[in-house]
Amino acid sequence: MKYDFDAVINRRNTRSYKWDQSEKLFGDKDIMPLWVADMDFESPPAVKEAILRRVEEGVYGYSVSSEPYKEAITSWFKRRHDWNIQPEWMTDSPGIVTSLSLAVELYSEPGGEVIVQSPVYYPFYDVINMNGRKVAKNPLILQNGRYEMDYDQLEGLMKGGAKLLLLCSPHNPGGRVWEREELLKLGELCLAYGVTVISDEIHCDLTLSGHTHYPFASLSEELANITLTTLAATKTFNLPGIQTSFIVASNPDLKRKFDMRLKTLSLHMAHYFAPDAVQAAYNEGDEWLDELLVYISGNVDYAISYMSEHLPQVKVMRPEATYLLWIDCRGLNRDINGLKQLMFKEAKVAFSEGSVFGSEGEGYLRINLACPRSILQEALERFSEAANHSL
Ligand SMILES: Cc1ncc(COP(=O)(O)O)c(C=O)c1O
Incomplete structure (x- = not known):
């Protein structure tokens, strides 16, 4: 390996959302944080170099993005996902959750229903509820240890009038990489009932070996x-x-509305550092990412075998993508508060508590595996020892 993902970087006192809030959020500064989805690894060196070059300029004025930045994006998606994105389909946005929220506001009516497939990344609920829309839940079906879509119930929701669907692809939590056929079946229903799809594909590059991510919009022009x-x-x-x-939207009407709203909120200016960082990552980050995925797969294997040996009451869902491990802790016979007590008070670890992803996540925890193996090892030891102690 060229990159050292075993290196432990001390992120405390860096104003890290993940590492510097244990006391505030969980009641003890020594709690190990394996919750929010950022990684404890350094970004590819080319990213740091690009940012440093920009820092050196010293004048941090209003900034525009560039053609090479857009080319870096389009060639990455061609290279890694066989998807031909045209530069005119793209618009920058400060964050995905911002885009999701704008899309909900723009493409659904006040009070209208928006479909999500639960359990799902919790801001999906917020962007629907906080925009005055209603969550229309299509709970995923747990089949042979992995999640599948419930097409009958989905059709029922569409028949009932839901006109917008938030797709999480690959899915967080649970790590499903939706297969081409699954997406096509979903797409057929959306086309039949006039449903617009917001496809959140932030985890697309974190697809693990043996699986292929299909960008939903790449499947057909329709x-x-x-x-x-x-x-x-x-x-x-x-x-x-x-x-x-x-965002990528080839439909000019969807894109025009989105661009207009972004301008209205004055969210359209380029970030001073971001385009250079992103361009460097996409142009020079392939090797780093390939090695990262090998390391993450190693962490997945490690966690699965550790849990089956030391805490077999917990069932682990093997992710097909993402660095997030979704574990079914119902065998520990703890309710939501009991699981929090186990993590924060007894084990001194912070995983994400499952019910925030929807009521279907009750009894589950989500572990962030994007950390050096030694950290993962210690967190799993703490958790399984505490859990075994009270069994
Ligand atoms: C499915 C999904 N969408 C969006 C985000 C966050 O995106 P952003 O930070 O750009 O708002 C995450 C972060 O974990 C995520 O898992």
């Missing part, structure tokens, strides 16, 4: 026409603090 895709380099290359993302 599907592209009803879809706005939200994308970012931030999850892939660990740049979320830089706060940058982009």
Whole structure:
């Protein structure tokens, strides 16, 4: 390996959302944080170099993005996902959740229903509820240890009038990489009932070996026409603090509305550092990402075998993508508060508590595996020892 993902970087006292809030959020500063989805790894060296070059300029005035930045994005998606994105389909946005929220506001009516497939990334609920829309839940079906879509119930929601769907692809939590056929079946329903799709594909580059991510909008022109895709380099290359993302919409009406709203809120200016960082990541980050995925797969294998040996009451869902491990802790017989007590008070670890992803996540925890193996090892030891102690 060229990159050392085993290196432990001390992130405390860096104003890290993940590392510097344990006391405030969980009651003890020594709690190990394996919750919010950022990585404890350095970004690819080319990213740091690009930012340093920009820092050296010293004048941090209003900034525009550039053609090479757009080319870096389009060639990455061609190279890695066989998707031909035209530069005119793209618009930058400060963050994916910002884009999701704008899309909900723009493409659904006040009080209208918006479909989500639960359990799902919790801001999906916020952007629907806080925009005065209603969550229409299509709970995923747990089949042979992995999640599948419930097409009958989905059709029922569409028949009932839901006109917008938030797709999480790959899915967080649970790590499903939706297969081409699954997406096509979903797409057929959306086309039949006039449903617009917001496809959040932030985890697309974190697809693990043996699986292929299909961008929903790449499957056909008809599907592209009803879809706005939200994308970012931030999850892939660990740049979320830089706060940058982009949308892809080939349908000019969807895009025009989105661009107009972004302008209205004055969110359309380029970030001073982001385009250079993203361009460097996409142009020079392939090797780093390939090695990262090998390391993450190693962490997945490690966690699965550790849990089966030391805490077999917990069932682990093997992710097909993402660095997030979704574990079914119902065998520990703890309610939501009991699981929090176990993590924060007894084990001194912070995983994400499952019910925030929807009531279907009750009894589950989500572990962020994007950390050096030694940290993962210690967190799993703490957790399984505490859990075994009270069994
Ligand atoms: C599915 C999904 N969408 C969006 C985000 C966050 O995107 P952003 O930081 O650009 O708002 C995350 C972060 O974990 C995520 O898992």
